[in-house]
Every structure is written in structure tokens, then in C-alpha cells.
Amino acid sequence: MEDIAWDDDDPFEKQRANTDDPMRRLFGVYGRPNLLPMSIGIVASVLARLLDLLPPIMLGLAIDAVFRDEQSFSLWLVPDAWIPADPAMQFWLVIGIIAGAFAFGAIFHWVRNWGFNAFAQRIQHDVRTDTYDTMQRLNMDFFADKQTGELMSVLSNDVNRLERFLNDGLNSVFRLGVMVLGIGGVLLYYNWQLAIIALLPVPLIALFTYRFIETIQPKYARVRSAVGTVNSRLENNLGGIQVIKSSNTEPYESERVDDVSGEYLDANWDAIETRIKFFPALRLLAGIGFVVTFIVGGLWVFTGSAPGPLTGELTVGTFVVFILFTQRFIWPMAQFGQIINMYQRAHASAERIFGLMDEPDRLPVAPDATPLEIREGTVEYDDVTFGYDEDTAEPTVQNVDFTVDGGDTLALVGPTGAGKSTVLKLLLRLYDVDEGAIRIDGQDLREVTLPSLRRHIGYVGQDTFLFYGTVRENITYGTFDADESAIVEAAKAAEAHEFIANLPDGYGTMVGERGVKLSGGQRQRLSIARAVLKDPSILVLDEATSDVDTETEMLIQRSLDRLTADRTTFAIAHRLSTIKDADTIVVLEGGRIVERGTHEELLANGDLYAHLWGVQAGEIDELPEEFIERAAERQARTEADDD
Structure with missing residues (x-):
């Protein structure tokens, strides 16, 4: 078998390697509940193909018994008393049987196609929904290592390939199996000596097919990997088309697409070359049996x-x-080769699908987990340490320790890369802490159910995401049963109602893919309205006003002040003016807390927070040289991490 070292670039290599007998699992888990339509398809396929054998048999009988009168007219399982003695009547009987075989055969062919299509379509639906359900429940670590196009390739291309095999391939297995066994049986019944001659190529065909399987399997795995890479590149480029155009990098991106498409071309052409050599050779071997049979039988009759x-x-x-x-x-x-070819493609796809399904959820769920109950809304970070990469010596956040009383607002500030967003992602339990604990009203996050935790937290992030749909659908996402008045009130609280009312269709206006038809500030206000409508006990604002102008920020901040008055709130902001009224400000640097206090207390300290405030106040010349050097070092580390 050829070397398959190229699989090192397959994003699902580890998942595929851990998948054992994926096709058996496919039939065992998803085929068993759909046995009825498949059984109907199998029975109909057998009957249809048996009927297909009747016309040649009846033609041979008519030649020998009716036209040449070389033998008596008799039919299997039919008493001779039922058979007419008149040759003319025998002739019409043959025609009637042949016509009946075609008519009933057509009915059974329809039933066969219905059965196998129903079987394949139901499994396709179940596999796709189960794969997606598994995927969306995985920890964020998994998605950090995968591109959207690669995951889409599994959900779309791989699942569709399974459907094609279950419909066309499995259908053909029974159809051709009946044909081969039926024809072989008929030939042996009529003349076993000539039948042996006709079947001589079968062992050679079987050996040739086995060698084809060994050769083509790793090549199809390489093709599947290349498809995922192409999809990822195309998805990434289309998502960033505005950046490409504004950067004038169309030729560069075209070259990158050309490279990955070329890799797919090479992988696919390698598989195609193997396939197009196999099938003509298979036909040649099968044709030898026909030629030899014609020669021997022809001389015998002649x-x-x-x-x-x-x-x-x-x-x-x-x-x-x-x-x-x-x-x-x-x-x-020859068709058996096509089926094996289809099977190998489906096998490679099934490995990726079940490998993804078997990906362990890195967020362990306690067997005795209970729903989170909010009483006061007090949040406690107890000496929390966390790192994204276990191999990295320095954790992202270290020994973070603070308590936020219910109804208070805590602001997290610090330079870029200080770990502010990570601290809040741990509160949502997008990741689990490595050391320490986070508690809400004394309940450890690891001991409560995830749905109840996230139901009590409203999150507004700096990377605002809107789904393709209407303004109303985006505001009500997660609170689907909200009435119109509640939606409008939430929009007003987020200072969004006025611009929504001026849209062509108001709340029914389509926002486009990722909200492309709206400005950054408008998208952010809809995201805030979504959180307001949810009416959470704990509110997380991660740069919630980063994409709005100063005037809009003032209006949103006024609404947020009302919104946060009676709930525990966490806020991250680079514009320190938006969080200066927070009950407590925690200053992070290098993942550690270096200061904490109120705005006035931190300014009086004259340390990092005061310097950051000075930067935003335009007092650059008054900053100490030490702060500027530390800022340069932090920037260098951030750029190195990005690389």
C-alpha cells in the first residue's frame, strides 16, 4: 500500500485514526431504525431482477420448442396440463409472460427505488443533524484548531457522499448480486460445462478488484482532505472579501486559491488515473468470458x-x-468495480464523520450537576489560573482572585493581551479553569448544568455576529417567544429603535449575511438589544460600544446604566471613560491582577491605570519612560503570539 504521509495535513487525521469500522457503525446505529424501507427495497430489487431474467429464458424456450420444435414446451413450476399444445398458443403464452415480466418488473423497480431512497435520505438526515449537534457542543478549543470550510466539508460533502452510497451503491449491490447469482444459476442449470467456461474470468476479476481497493483507499482519503482545504480557503476568502478588495490583494488570493485547488487536482487526478485504468481492464477481463463462450458455444452448435x-x-x-x-x-x-469505488469514497467520509462524532467534549459534565440558582448574583473568582495551550509555560491568566457582590459592576481594564476577555469566557464556561474555581452564589460552575448557567448570563461581545435573517429574528435570538412590545422596549434600551424604524421594512428588514447591510454600530446595538431582551441576572459587556461613535456611545451608556442598575455586571472597555463609574475596577497585566479599586483610587495610585487614562486623555508627553518601554514589550509579545 502506498505511503500516506500527506495525511499529516488532514485536520481530521487524529479523529479518522481513532474510528473503528465506520461502515458497520453506520448500518448498526443509523441503518437499524430504518430497516423497513431498506427491507422493502431489497425484496423489490430481488423480484425485479428475477423478472428481468425471464425474457431471455423465454426467448430460448420459444426458439427450441416453438420455432424449431427441438424440445417439448415446459415451464418451471407449471404443470404440463396447464400448457397449451398448439404452437401458436405457446407463442402467445411466451409473449404474455415476457410482457408480464416487463410490467411487474417496472412496478418492482419503482418500489425498489422508493425503498432505497427512503433509507438513504433518512440516514443522511439523521447523520447530518447528529454530527452538527455533536459539533456545536464541543469545547471552543476544538474550533480554534479547525476552519469553517473544513467543518462544512464534513457536514455537506461527506454526508452527501454517504447518501449516494446508501442509495446508488447499496441498491446496486443487491441488484447486481441477484443478476450475477441468477445468471450464474441459470447458466449452470442449462449447461454446466459451458457455464464454467463463461465464469472463468470471475476469480481474476475478484483478485483485480481486491488490488484496486488496496490502491484506491488512501488516495480517496487524500482527496477528502484536499476538499476540506479548498473549502476552508474559499470560505475564508469570501468572508474577508472586503479586506481583499481594500488591500488590493486579489492576485495574491487568486494564487493561494490556485495552490490549494492544484493540490486537490493532483490528489483527485491521482485517484482518477487509478480508477480509469481499473474499469477498462475489468471490462476486458469480463469480455474474455463472453468471447470464449461465443467461440466454444458457436462451434458446438455449428x-x-x-x-x-x-x-x-x-x-x-x-x-x-x-x-x-x-x-x-x-x-x-464491471459495475462491481464502480460499487467498490463508491464504497471506498463513503468509507473515507464515514471515518471523518464518526471521528468528529467521537471527539470528546473537553468540558466534563458532573453526573450530579444541578441547575444554577441565582439568589444575590454574587460572583467569586477564587485564585483562577488558565492557559489555552497546555504546552505553553506561561498561562493566559494567573491567580485571578476577586468577588463581585450581587448588583455591582466590575470593570476589567488593561493592555491588549492582558487576559481580560479570557477571564469573562471562563465565567461563561466556554473553557474550564486549570486551577482554582469560579462560583456564583457559592455554586461552582463545574457543578451546575451548562444550559442553566448560560441562560442566566447575557453576553455582548466585541465581535458582533448577526445571523442571516430579519432585525426582529436577531433581537429575539435565544428569547424566541418574546412579544412585539418587549422587542421594541429592548431596542429602545439599546438606542436601536430609531434607526430600525427608519429601515425599509423596520423590524422585518433583512440584515444580510453576518449583518453586512448594517453599520458596525448598528450591529452592536442589535447585539445589546438581544442581551437586554434576555433579561439576564448577570451581564457581560466585552467592548460592547467599541464600534459606535462618541454620541451613540453616550446614549447607549445611558441605557446600559439603567440596565445594569439591579444586576451583576462585568465590563471590558478600552475607552476608560465608559467604565469610570464601575463599583470596582480590576487592572490586568500579563494575565495577573496588578491593581484594583475605584476610578479615583486608581488615578491616585499613579500606576498602570493612571497611565492608561493619561494615554486616552492625550497626556503622552507626561507618561514615564518605564511605561512606554513596557508598552513596547507588550506589543512585541502580542505580535509574536499572533505569528
């Missing part, structure tokens, strides 16, 4: 005696049946 070591007689009708069936036998044997 000379009237058995050639070589063969014995007995061969009638013209039997010879015609052999020729017709041997010709039909070639096609099914």
Missing part, C-alpha cells in the same frame, strides 16, 4: 458436436440464452 473434452448437446435456444446472459454478466461484473 458442428453439432461438443468441442474438445466437452460432452452432450447444445441447442440453438440454449446458445442464445448463454450469449444474452453472458453479455449481461459482463456489465454487472
